[in-house]
Amino acid sequence: MSNRSVEKTRNRLKKLIEDGSHYEAHQQLRVLCQRYLKQENYPAAIDIVFTGATSLLKAGQSGSGGDLCLLLLSVYRDGGVKPTSESKGRIYQLLNLLPTEEPTRKRFLNEAVAWSAKNGEYPNGDPDLHHFIGNLLAGEDEAYAAEKHLLLGTKESAEVLGQLLYRWYAADDSFKVGHYAARAVLPYLLLNNVRDANKVLDIFSSNLTENNKNLTNSLVESMTSEIRVFPSLPLFNFLRLLVLTVERGQADTFRNLRSHYASHLNDVPDWNEALDQIGEIYFDIQIRRQQNLLDMMGSMFGGGGPAQPSGRPRLQAAAPSSAELD
Incomplete structure (x- = not known):
């Protein structure tokens, strides 16, 4: 399928979500993803799933959006996608959209790290990804969860x-x-x-x-x-x-x-x-x-330590820098 055709399909599904047909759009997105995977057209599958997940999360459909977040990681694994600034950038964007109370969020965090460990060069997971997640969780006062990621993060x-x-x-x-x-x-x-x-x-x-x-x-x-x-x-x-x-x-x-x-x-x-x-x-x-x-x-x-620290200043989950130690 051509890039033009993929773009047309993507825009049609975005419009479907904007019009409130969330369930229909979610199901079509999954079917299209599987079609692209059978064709081994991983870029198209990534494009359509990421766009759909973003649109659904912005529309307040955290359950359907979270499901597509997990599907994106599945495509990453099947397609042998490496942890690059582009592939990790999609994860950062989705994490900033996923509500903290969404049940699939924790699974998405864990599977993102597991993907980066399997497809990247760091056995414990990509340091930039750990830094972003740790920073995000620290800003939410999730100290126990944050510290493990920060220990495996970057120099920042x-x-x-x-x-x-x-x-x-x-x-x-x-x-x-x-x-x-x-x-x-x-x-x-x-x-x-x-x-x-x-x-x-x-x-x-x-x-x-x-x-x-x-x-x-x-x-x-x-x-x-x-x-x-x-x-x-x-x-x-x-x-x-x-x-x-x-x-x-x-x-x-x-x-x-x-x-x-x-x-x-x-x-x-x-x-x-x-x-x-x-x-x-x-x-x-x-x-x-x-x-x-x-x-x-x-x-x-x-x-x-206390069960959970509270009332702490929030830390912005900014884009991370290089993982290399000086």
Whole structure:
């Protein structure tokens, strides 16, 4: 079928939706999509399904629109479509139109990431896509869901994650700052992303000093670096020293650090497995058993913190930038 014919069909179906014949348009769109797929005309199938989904969502038909969103991903998978700026751009547009209460939205999020992992170069899913989804969920105060995507996102994701976790921490007991910072720092280290572990700690340090004028702290300088420590926040200090030790690659210092903070680390036993893995990754300290990284992150995120943060400033889900680490 020619481009002109596809455009004519697309416009006819858009008119059908605008006239209120939503069910008829939805059914015709699915039939046309299957016809194009049999012809292996994937561009036409993508064009017609994306246009139809957009029109139905704008018309308030979230159920039918959500169904076509899932159909679009099916076409992507069948057609071997790669995660490009164009293919991801369609997903971003549809996500901004799908209502938060629409049941198919969560499935669309998950399947979009799964498609990008299967058809792209990143086994855990495309970082730009993770950044967009994490940013979107953070703006909706869905902290538990957002943090997992932001951890696997771009270099811009660390800023969003750090600010999100600090706002989340601010609604809890003041001594739990280390608990919240660790939700980003430990996974980042497990992902070999020291840069963003430092970024999150810098965000926490800056917010702590600006928002708690009476909080005692001091700047400790060496020939190669400087860190701010807070005597009343031992677990937070441990995380800062942990990242510094990782950067310097000092196995003995790592062992001594865990020993020195042992009494405080006893209060966070769920950190132990992550710290063991960090010891093996960076210092070649062998451990007996390894847990899958994503499973470990899931267990770390399973508890702690308020049920959901609320009343937070919304963050706009802007188009993401490059996923490459500096």
